[in-house]
Amino acid sequence: MAVRTGTLSVWAGAASAALVLALTLGTLGAVAWRADGFGALGPRDWGYVWFTVWQAAASAAISVALAIPVARALARRQFRGRSALITVLGAPFILPTIVAILGLLAVFGRTGIVSDILSWAGLEPVSIYGIHGILLAHVFFNLPFATRLILQGWLSIPAERFRLAASLGFSAIDVARVLERPMLRDVVPGVFLVIFLICTTSFAVALALGGGPQATTVELAIYQAFRFDFNLSKAALLGLVQVMICVVAGALVFKVRLPSTSGVGLDRVVRRWEADGLVLRLQDALCIGLAALFLLGPLSMIVIEGIGGVFRLPGSILEAAWNSIWVTAVSTILCMVFALSMALAVSRLSSGAGALVEGIGFLTIAASPLVMGTGLFVMIFPFADPTSLSLPITAVVNAAMALPFALRALVPAVRDLQAGYGKLSVSLGLSGFAWLRWVAVPRLRRALGFGAGLAAALSMGDLGVIALFSNPELETLPLALFRLMGAYRLDQAASAALLLVTLSLLAFWICDRGGRVNVDV
């Protein structure tokens, strides 16, 4: 019986992985096929590749390094507004790039708050434009995300362990060595990889804050190859380079990672006796305070810019919001089906095959949306009108794009579940839907909710593959926002952006909350 469940979930996981492969390597192949092969790269292109890799590595390293103390502080402190803060900190990650750029500039720009304060104090204002501007923006986007994922790791350490540690008289240093470091060694490499890959596909932010063409990434070169040169073979080659970056980075990270299972507990609220000292309390307060200040500054500016007009938005924007809501609902469900089946397959396959499936799950972040859109167009066009399929395609692509994030949340949780309850389930003969109902879903609730929340928030904000698939009758909120910007209506765009962020956060909150109901069983 148990064997059958295992085989079934492995097949489902393999099917999901195959779909992801079709969307990434398949679309890339379709573009290359349409172009009769891959083009060649010039010396400038290699410069772009190098720049892309190193700015992404630096962005990811800084984001993760800063996220660890913030996550630790959030894990061991309870305070009023903590869960609201954690939810709101998810916002930067889902901001449309133009909105994020303007929000960051309102704080760190030439006429931003920081420069105002500096000049008031008689100091020279700082310039954000340059590599430090890119790093600042990428940390702004990804620090909260890294914090959330690492915090998830901390919360997966059962309360019983900390109780035991306290009764054995562990100091904070002992707890770090015995409980926290093994968890970090397991979680951090994956988080680093996800953020590294996100940053490799950045282009509008990198260019605008990098201060000019010295900050050119591979994605910009792909964009140029498509829109201006219509050089599909070069676009395909650049797309392949991005996938290779993903594969190499993935291989390195999987080598470093030390999977660990912290065991299972009864999901009680964690009390941290070892961290009661004043110094540690101050240190945590400082970490949380600084992170909140850094992230909430630009967010507040976005709220201030948009709040005035948000209740006067035209009906068409509300209609677009409605379209976005149901596209989001569909893609979230799809994404969770893919993610859960892949996570179960990863936990049941041998470590090599499991790593392969997990690795495939990362591919969609590294895949260029432009290449994916064009490849889909090439594949669909001979059989159907791509425009009439724009919404289903958007839903599937959004689900695939959010998959790596949902997997980050689910894979460790499923592995813990298998390690902790696998044998018991087998001995009880629990399998199939009964197993899902009584064992998997209750144990995975928190991870499922968090994963779905991430998927929902991302789908809401994603422009996806509209360049070739936009349907004027069915406008989504990000598309409407983009059009307002193009029509000089920047005030209304600011309000639409606020609506978008609010909806994204709401979607995240609903899913995440759903996962935490009755958590102290």
Added chain:
Amino acid sequence: MKHLTLAAGLMLGATSALAETPVLTVYAPDYFGSEWGPGPAIETAFEAECACDLQFVTGDLMPRIMLEGSRIKADAVIGLNTDVTKQARETGLFAPHGQDTRALTMPIEWTDEIFMPFNWGYSGFVYDNTKITNPPTSFDALVNSDEDWKIVIQDPRSSFSGLALLLWVKSVYGDDAQAAWEKLAPKILTVTAGWSEAYGMFTDGEADMVFSYTTSPAYHIMAEEDLTKSAAIFEEGHYMTAELIGKIASTDQPELTDQFMSFILTDAFQTIIPEGNWSYPAKLDFEKLPETFQTLPTPPKALLYSEEEAAALRDPALEEWLSALGR
């Protein structure tokens, strides 16, 4: 069950009604699909006289045309940019527009028999006239100015307006273009991928000037009653861009497409352009323009490369730009 049958019946009825109305499919840039773009008004105006269903399919034009090739589903393509028509022409998909373009209200003569302009505009630097009271009156004055102005421009590799600026500098400075870019470089605050980011940075006060169009202030005057935005007019002349329409040779609605082509040059279409697109109509008498457009300052000379020149100059000019700014 009854409801289902009823619904199915209604849908069948709707489909057969639609089947009798001829459909004109026009590929258009994304802004056409927007409620704030010219698309909806054009659709209403044309459908009032054609007894047809005009459908705009929006998105990136050139990639779509090239991908669909001879199996293209459009009857016409509207919104092609003057600087990139060479590739479109070489597809061989387009038929002569068949319209008389001798009486266009554009600063240049139009002799192209394939592509026909429907709007046009001058590129230009837009500034806040409450902050800059001594705007540059020539490109040279801007490049050599001692003022610490900070300008945002768009990247010519990802934006049509960025490409227009690249060609403008090339047409003013020729072989000295790279030197001009090097002198301009300290004034360039940053380069953005698209027009929207740059314009947003300007209206948020981050930049003193933005590269846009000389007609941009018209939006602020007419829609926001804001008189603080002006375009600097340069003695050397301004690079202009026009947006074009082309008829697809393989259309299965040739008469209807021709009807649309001639509708483009009528007042019914042309009067939609100023406020739908914030640019000049290709054929509309000066006194029929909105008052604000009549009062906008205009440059002494229009500069425009032919598509062959633009295509030949683009790569070398881009190399100069990258060398000058990419440090």
